[in-house]
Amino acid sequence: MKLTLTRRPSENGATIGNLDLNGVHECFTCEDVVRPPGEKVYGQTAIPAGTYRVIITQSPRFKRRLPLLLDVPGFEGVRIHPGNTAEDTEGCILPGRGFLPDRVTQSVLAFDALFAKLEKAEAAREDIWIEIRPASVKEPMR
Helix, strand or coil, rough: CCCEEEECCCCCCEEEEEEEECCCCEEEEEEEEECCCCCCCCCCCCCCEEEEEEEEEEEEECCEEEEECCCCCCCCEEEECCCHHHCCCCCCCECCCCCECCECCCCCHHHHHHHHHHHHHCCCCCCCCCCCEEECCCCCCC
């Protein structure tokens, strides 16, 4: 399974993006601000663009199973979980059904739909990868 997150430029203290699953639009995303390489503000910086393996593990913080991105340079414990604004994340990816300039909406509904598909892939022993693409221009939102 391949997730592709295409980011828009950071604005209003957040980074909004499109998340596709195997080439089909799944949901929107909200992350922290994308900063220049090597510049990191703890709890307020989006992870670097790149391709990461995703596994599902028990989150000690959230006390439930959540997707975890592996081997993110300079970051630990990066997950995909419900939330609406950059204040709800510390480098993690927040899914949403809708979006505003600085947040996603209906995050729990978007997360639950995405997580069901990820669990199905896990049960089928399918590898899960996410490619996070940097934004060079404003991407059209679907």
